[in-house]
Every structure is written in structure tokens, then in C-alpha cells.
Amino acid sequence: MHSPFDAAGFFPITHNLINFCPTRQDTLCFHARLACARDACSAQAKEDEDALPLLGKKAKGRLMEYVKRPxxxxxxxxxxxxxxxxxxxxxxxxxxxxxxxxxxxxxxxxxxxxxxxxxxxxxxxxxxxxxxVPVITHNCIEELEFMRKTLEPELARRAVSKITDAAKEVLRAHDNALNSAISQGDIKGYLTHNYHFHATLYQAAEAPIMTATVDRLWLRFGPSLRVVCGRHGTMNLPDKHADLLAALDCNDATGVHDAMAEDVHQGMIQIREALHATTELN
The missing domain is CATH 1.10.10.10 (Winged helix-like DNA-binding domain superfamily/Winged helix DNA-binding domain)
Structure with a gap:
């Protein structure tokens, strides 16, 4: 089935939704669009909202049922x-x-x-x-690093043969927003778009057990990333996304795997250094 999302992975609100049955990838792209719209306060989001009355009753009902959360x-x-x-x-x-x-x-x-x-x-x-909120210990870091190095590069490798063009554009949108956040010293923006970049890629791998495991790992070290940002500043944060995207465009599974492995490695080094510094201060 042809995806209802446009080339950038965004959902044109006036699209005929009568026969729309969202796939997992469509859901991912749609929620990534919502995240980007919230962060950028984009004019397109307002246009989408204004366009809702233009939808037919049945189509509008399907859309609202699709996005409404309990x-x-x-x-x-x-x-x-x-x-x-x-x-x-x-x-x-x-x-x-x-x-x-x-x-x-x-x-x-x-x-x-x-x-x-x-x-x-x-x-x-x-x-x-x-x-x-848990405090990461040295033992926790060793386990987290092992699990991340084992699972995340593999998920990235698996995504190469399955990711859609729409999802690739979502990755680029998040990477561009992430780069902007880095240059502006926007820690919250960096953390948000860095997570969504990884989550978008891993979801494309269609390996739900590994993806769910990785998502729980991120919940464990997420608060510590804020400590890293506060210590190093956004300009010194690891970012191998450009290398990964270049390899992805070439369908180079090994290159994607290696770029993600290095991204994870650099990130865990900085978390370890931040923990050492905090321990010394205490």
C-alpha cells in the first residue's frame, strides 16, 4: 500500500483518509512529525489544524481516533x-x-x-x-555499554534493508534539528532529537524485542545524558549521524553498523567521565 505521507515523511492533513490503514512505519513518521512540529512551532502545524474542518466527517473521525491517546x-x-x-x-x-x-x-x-x-x-x-530517578553507578555503566554496543549497531544494520524513503527523511529532519540545537546550546532540543533519531532508525529494523529492550536502556541513562550536556556543553557532544546517513544512502550496512557503534562508544565514554567527575565532587 502506498504511504499517505509526503516525501519528507509528513502527513498531508487534507489527504483522503477514508481507506487509510496506518502501518507501524506510518505511525512512527506521523509521531515524528508531531514532535518536530511541537519543537519548531511550525506554521505547517497550524495549517494542518486549520485544515481539519475541511475533512469529511468519516475521515476526520478516523484521523482523531488514530492520534488520540487514552x-x-x-x-x-x-x-x-x-x-x-x-x-x-x-x-x-x-x-x-x-x-x-x-x-x-x-x-x-x-x-x-x-x-x-x-x-x-x-x-x-x-x-x-x-x-x-535512578542514579547510574559504575557497574550500571558497564552493563549499559555492553548492551548498547551489542544491540544498537545491530538494529542500525538491520534497518538498512527495510527503512523507507519517508523514514530516511524523518531521520534527516531530526538530524538537522539536532545540529541546530547543538549550535544554539539547546540541551533539551539535542536530547529530544537525538533520541528520536535513534528511535526512528531502530523502529525501521522491524525487530520489536530488541527495540523495546534498547528503549528501556535509554530510560535508564537518559537523566545522566543531561548531566553530560551540562558538563561538556552541546558543542562537544558525540555525533556520528552524518557518517551513518551517508552509509545509509549507499545501502552500506557495515558502514551504518560501524557509525552507530562509534556513536554509542563516544556517548558512553562521556557518561562515564561525567560520573567520575560527580563522584570526585562528592
Whole structure:
């Protein structure tokens, strides 16, 4: 089936949705578009919103059903993003009431989100039921580095033969936004687009077990990346994405694998250095 997304991986809102059945790749591209639109406050997002009344009732219903998330899922993803993108610091205490107030959400979906994120390893719960963001230890770094070096280059290699042109354009959009964030010293922008670049590529590999495992790994070291950014600044952060994209354009699976392996290696070195520095300061 021909994808309803345009050449840049974006969803033209006036597209006839009557027979639209989104694939996993379509879903990925659509949510990447939403992320880019939110970050850039793009005029296209406003045009898309204004165009909604132009859709037929049936088509509009399909679209809204497609993008609408249940409250509990929305709360889970909002808290998850706070952890991933450094809004929560390692060791920071987390309370149900505090998150409910921040997110303007009910206690029940927040409690469920905390339960899920604790199961994911993104939050720690002590015996006295206190919840906090995990602090990475030296032993954790060794395990994370081994798992990342094993899984992420392999996912990148597998994606080469399966990724669509639309997903490639999404990768380039995230890389361009990431480069802009680096030049502007925008730590949140760097963390956001760096994650979405990797997630987009890994999703294209169509290896759901490995992809889900990697996503949980990122939840564990996400808060520490914010510490790295604060220590090194955005200009000194690892970025082998240009090499990876060049290899991807040539269908060079080995080149893509090696670029991702080096990207992971450099990133873990900086996390290790930041942990050493923090330990020395304490």
C-alpha cells in the first residue's frame, strides 16, 4: 500500500483518509512529525489544524481516533519524556501528588504511570515506597555499554534493508534539528532529537524485542545524558549521524553498523567521565 505521507515523511492533513490503514512505519513518521512540529512551532502545524474542518466527517473521525491517546497512556508518555529528556535529575524524588499537579492529571493515571516506569527501570521504588530517578553507578555503566554496543549497531544494520524513503527523511529532519540545537546550546532540543533519531532508525529494523529492550536502556541513562550536556556543553557532544546517513544512502550496512557503534562508544565514554567527575565532587 502506498504511504499517505509526503516525501519528507509528513502527513498531508487534507489527504483522503477514508481507506487509510496506518502501518507501524506510518505511525512512527506521523509521531515524528508531531514532535518536530511541537519543537519548531511550525506554521505547517497550524495549517494542518486549520485544515481539519475541511475533512469529511468519516475521515476526520478516523484521523482523531488514530492520534488520540487514552489519558493513562498520555500521562505515562509525558512522565517518560521528562525522564528521557533530562527534566528529572538522577536521584530526584518523585511523588504522585507532585506529578499530578505538574501534569494536571488525576492521581490514578499518575500512579499507574509510576508503576509502569518502575517496571521499565526508569524509576526506583524503595522499601518505604519512596520513588526516585535512578542514579547510574559504575557497574550500571558497564552493563549499559555492553548492551548498547551489542544491540544498537545491530538494529542500525538491520534497518538498512527495510527503512523507507519517508523514514530516511524523518531521520534527516531530526538530524538537522539536532545540529541546530547543538549550535544554539539547546540541551533539551539535542536530547529530544537525538533520541528520536535513534528511535526512528531502530523502529525501521522491524525487530520489536530488541527495540523495546534498547528503549528501556535509554530510560535508564537518559537523566545522566543531561548531566553530560551540562558538563561538556552541546558543542562537544558525540555525533556520528552524518557518517551513518551517508552509509545509509549507499545501502552500506557495515558502514551504518560501524557509525552507530562509534556513536554509542563516544556517548558512553562521556557518561562515564561525567560520573567520575560527580563522584570526585562528592
Amino acid at each position: 489519558v493513562h497512556q498520555s500521562v505515562y508518555e509525558d512522565i517518560r519524556d521528562q525522564i528521557l529528556f533530562g527534566d528529572m535529575a538522577p536521584g530526584q524524588a518523585v511523588t504522585i501528588q507532585g506529578l499530578a499537579d505538574t501534569l494536571k492529571a488525576g492521581m490514578t493515571p499518575v500512579r499507574e504511570a509510576i508503576r509502569r516506569l518502575t517496571s521499565d527501570g526508569a524509576l526506583n521504588m524503595t522499601e518505604n515506597r519512596r520513588v526516585s
